Amino acid sequence: MSIATLRTSYLAASLASVSRSMLKQQVPIKSQYAATNSPPPPEGFMPGVANSKFIRNTHHEALRNPELAGVANGETKKMNTFQAINDAMSIALATDDTACVFGEDVAFGGVFRCTMGLAEMFGRDRVFNTPLSEQGIAGFGIGMAAMGSTAIAEIQFADYIFPAFDQLVNEAAKYRYRSGGEFDVGGLCIRTPCGAVGHGGHYHSQSPEAYFAHTPGLKVVIPRSPIQAKGLLLASVRDRNPVIFMEPKILYRAAVEMVPVGDYELPLGKAEILTQGKDLTVVGWGAQLYVLENAIQLAQKKMPGLSVELIDLRSILPWDVETVCNSVNKTGRLLIAHEAPKTQGFAAEIATTVMERCFLRLEAPIQRLCSYDTPFPLIFEKFHVPDMIRCAEGIERAMKF
Structure with a gap:
């Protein structure tokens, strides 16, 4: 046995001993998981x-x-969001013999269990794993x-969609245009948790919808609940344009509804x-809607x-300009909230369009409640994202202007 091997063995044994000692001395943390000894999902x-x-x-x-x-x-049937997404993919596979589901670990059920049982x-020729290459998956x-x-x-996390950016923006989005309508990739749907x-920290928490909303030829969709997720995903899979379907992962188990099985x-x-109203229009999408609901209350x-x-x-793309502007023309005030950073976030596009179309009806400056312009922090996440308090303060500013 070489000296290097002996050193490695000694170091491993020492680390294991120290780890066991630290675990024995560790002070129990009182939390909602303590009783079950299970980690947070x-x-x-x-x-x-x-x-x-x-x-x-x-x-x-x-x-x-x-x-x-x-x-x-x-x-x-009672389903949470990941079960509703699973049900949508099951229907898509059953009704379309050409449909395939693929991505990292999807044959095993996926990180969030969205593809469980499909393989x-x-x-496994229709539901299969891929190498760890987002560019390869998109291509x-x-x-x-x-x-x-x-x-x-499936791109396992939206934070890791950027290696596939070139494929999606320069190939998928432009395929029909550059062939003069002769070819298209309308059968492509990219699912990704966001x-x-x-x-989650800075690599498992991002909301990159605005990057893709700048790209003609793509569609971008974000659901808020199981019923919405199933219906919007089936529409996205069957739409004849490439669609990026972003799933707020915090809602995978948190949101539970009675979902139509058909x-x-x-x-x-x-x-x-x-909700209908006459004093203020509030716009959001995905998980932020539940924050806004509490902020309004x-x-x-x-x-x-x-x-x-x-x-x-x-x-997000295309977005419903008519519904938003009709509402603002009625209320005279607008607040937009999203988890992505404020600068160049999609709220800016909405605000600009509303200014162009509703300027003479506005009674107050448009409020944008967004995350701060920093990388997504770990321990400071609750201060980083627009929570109920910040959104309620934005509502108050709009109303008291």
Whole structure:
């Protein structure tokens, strides 16, 4: 045995001994996980989602939505967001023989379990793992879609979509245009988890929707709940344009609804008005909507009688200009909130368009409540993202101007 091997063995043994000693001396931490001895889930927690007025907890509440008229007489099943996404992909695979699901670890169920059971149900030639190469995953999907297949690709975290940026922006988005409409990659859908989780740090918390919203030829979609996730994902998979479908991972288990079990789609490019109001328009998407819901309730306690119109944008590209501007023309005030940094965030695009179209109806400066212009911090996350307090203060500024 060489001296180097002896040193390595001695070092490993010493580290193991020190680790055991530290564990024995460690002071127990009182937390919600202490009783079960289980770590917090990787997708984090989001308090208040279960009690949200926007969560459809019963069969009748779920099917009351006019957008679900096609399944109004069908069954519903209790699902969280990742189960609803899994159900959408199962339907896509069952109804389209050319459809394939692929990405890092998807054959094993995926990091967040979104593809659990699909490989066993549809075979490993249709649901399969890829090498750890986001550029390769996107390029492979473009090639599949160019040949007429339906490619449902997963980028494991939105933070890691940037190696695929060239493929998506310069190839997928421009394929139809540069061939004069002769070829396209409309069968491509890129799924990717996004957003803050409470402990993700700068490589597992980003919301990069604005990068892609600057690219003609792509569509960008972000759902807020299981019902929305299933319908919007099926629409994204079947849309004849490449779609980037960003899933707020903090909602994978936090949001639970009675979801129609049938096959249904929700419209892309169409916002949804969640609450009607006459004093202020508030726009958000994804997990931020639940923050805004609580912020509105907090503001209403300070300003009794405040009437707020809350809009879920749903599609970032194309976004529903008409719905937002019609609302602002009615209320005269606008607040936009998102988790991405403020500078060049998508709120800037919305604010500019509203200024151009609604200038004479505005009663106050447009409020943008966003994350700060820094890399996403770990221990300071709760100060970094726009929380209920910051959003409520923004509402108050808009109303008191």
